[in-house]
Amino acid sequence: MQRQRFESLWQDRDIRFDAPSSELSYRNGEKLIEQWPKVEDTKGNTGEIGRLMVTNLRLIWQSLNKPRINLSIGLGCISTLTSRMIHTKLRGKNESLYMMTKVNGTRYEFIFISLEPIPGVSKDIIEMISRICKAYVQTKLFRDLRLRSAIMSIDQKQLKMLSSEQIYNVINGVWNLSSDQGNLGTMYLTNIRIVWHANINELFNISLPFIQIRNIKVRDSKFGIALVIESSELSGGYVLGFRVDPVDKLNAVYEELNNLYTVHVTNPDFGVHQALTMAGMDFNANTTNNTNTAEEFDDPNSLMFMNRENAGNYQELLDENNADGNDSGQNTRGGGGGGGHSGNNYDPVLAYLAEGESSEKRSHQWTYDPTIGLSIENIKDGFTIESLWEVVENVNSTSKSS
Numbered sequence: 001m002q003r004q005r006f007e008s009l010w011q012d013r014d015i016r017f018d019a020p021s022s023e024l025s026y027r028n029g030e031k032l033i034e035q036w037p038k039v040e041d042t043k044g045n046t047g048e049i050g051r052l053m054v055t056n057l058r059l060i061w062q063s064l065n066k067p068r069i070n071l072s073i074g075l076g077c078i079s080t081l082t083s084r085m086i087h088t089k090l091r092g093k094n095e096s097l098y099m100m101t102k103v104n105g106t107r108y109e110f111i112f113i114s115l116e117p118i119p120g121v122s123k124d125i126i127e128m129i130s131r132i133c134k135a136y137v138q139t140k141l142f143r144d145l146r147l148r149s150a151i152m153s154i155d156q157k158q159l160k161m162l163s164s165e166q167i168y169n170v171i172n173g174v175w176n177l178s179s180d181q182g183n184l185g186t187m188y189l190t191n192i193r194i195v196w197h198a199n200i201n202e203l204f205n206i207s208l209p210f211i212q213i214r215n216i217k218v219r220d221s222k223f224g225i226a227l228v229i230e231s232s233e234l235s236g237g238y239v240l241g242f243r244v245d246p247v248d249k250l251n252a253v254y255e256e257l258n259n260l261y262t263v264h265v266t267n268p269d270f271g272v273h274q275a276l277t278m279a280g281m282d283f284n285a286n287t288t289n290n291t292n293t294a295e296e297f298d299d300p301n302s303l304m305f306m307n308r309e310n311a312g313n314y315q316e317l318l319d320e321n322n323a324d325g326n327d328s329g330q331n332t333r334g335g336g337g338g339g340g341h342s343g344n345n346y347d348p349v350l351a352y353l354a355e356g357e358s359s360e361k362r363s364h365q366w367t368y369d370p371t372i373g374l375s376i377e378n379i380k381d382g383f384t385i386e387s388l389w390e391v392v393e394n395v396n397s398t399s400k401s402s
Helices: 121-138 247-266 272-278 348-352 385-401
Strands: 015-017 032-041 049-055 058-063 070-074 078-088 092-103 106-114 167-176 183-190 193-198 205-209 213-221 224-231 239-244 305-308 314-316 366-369 374-377
Touching: 015 348, 032 058, 032 121, 032 272, 049 121, 070 092, 078 106, 078 121, 092 121, 106 121, 106 348, 121 272, 167 193, 167 247, 183 247, 213 247, 224 247, 239 247
Parallel strands: 078 305, 078 314
Antiparallel strands: 015 070, 032 049, 032 106, 049 058, 058 070, 078 092, 092 106, 167 183, 167 239, 183 193, 193 205, 213 224, 224 239, 366 374
């Protein structure tokens, strides 16, 4: 079976503005859950009607008249999801979907208003997206690498199974080569991930979904022939080594692992549909219906704040055009009839920056350092190039000792 080319999973953990059509296309395993045909991007494109779509990985808003104007918001970037009553000169008073997001240390806020004349549509949109966000948070083990986590049942000494997960092989006597001595443990191969834990301490473990594996190979090491698994950069870029004796058994594990990997990444299971089905959601004909049961994995540190604010709490929202006395409601991005930006220097990101974030692009100042013969970004006050090298040395020495 030919190995599938690695495809980085960025859709659920990044925000992209005016993305090309190739980035808006659904990746393998991404499925549309619901869509609404008449939704305004009030924060950045007042007056522009678009379609709001929510998948098992992200929210997509795209202008109907100018498809080049669009948003891709990963579910993993959403920190706050609320309902707000806002007032604009163009639409008047409306209930809106308000989202606060954060990516790469920068906060962005988004406001959407449904233009459907049907009462209660805005409430339905908010409730639907809230349920999807909750299902996403509860199923992170389907998508994220976990180290030293509670993946084993303490009482029964068995692997805690994910919904729709099936164990295909349990391999005893697998050495983890992360230390000089190695650690003897047990490896599980399932249809979703690889799991390994040490026999003497089950909390010393790793859970690695196939979707986060960049490469699998067999090569020589100081311990002999080893199975080497490289995780994606987004999951930390780990290089994991395992030894299985004898070599024939190692090759069999390698072949089985490759086959399971290829099958999974062709149509990944991200777990969101199972969690929604468990919660009692019935998918309509336009979505994929999955009847598998779901097991929830709550992450209390990542829970969304989903609440409805007082209906009497209004927010006056004036876009740049309205502030200049123009009530036409034209967006500042569409400009002209070609769907491009209104100005060569216009950055669509600026319209969505949350309060307190800098509206100016952070300038990177560079200085030539003769000690290393390279130009480097200016070091923050209180640091020197020597102190930075000490940090690197300390990290390396710590990793070797562990």
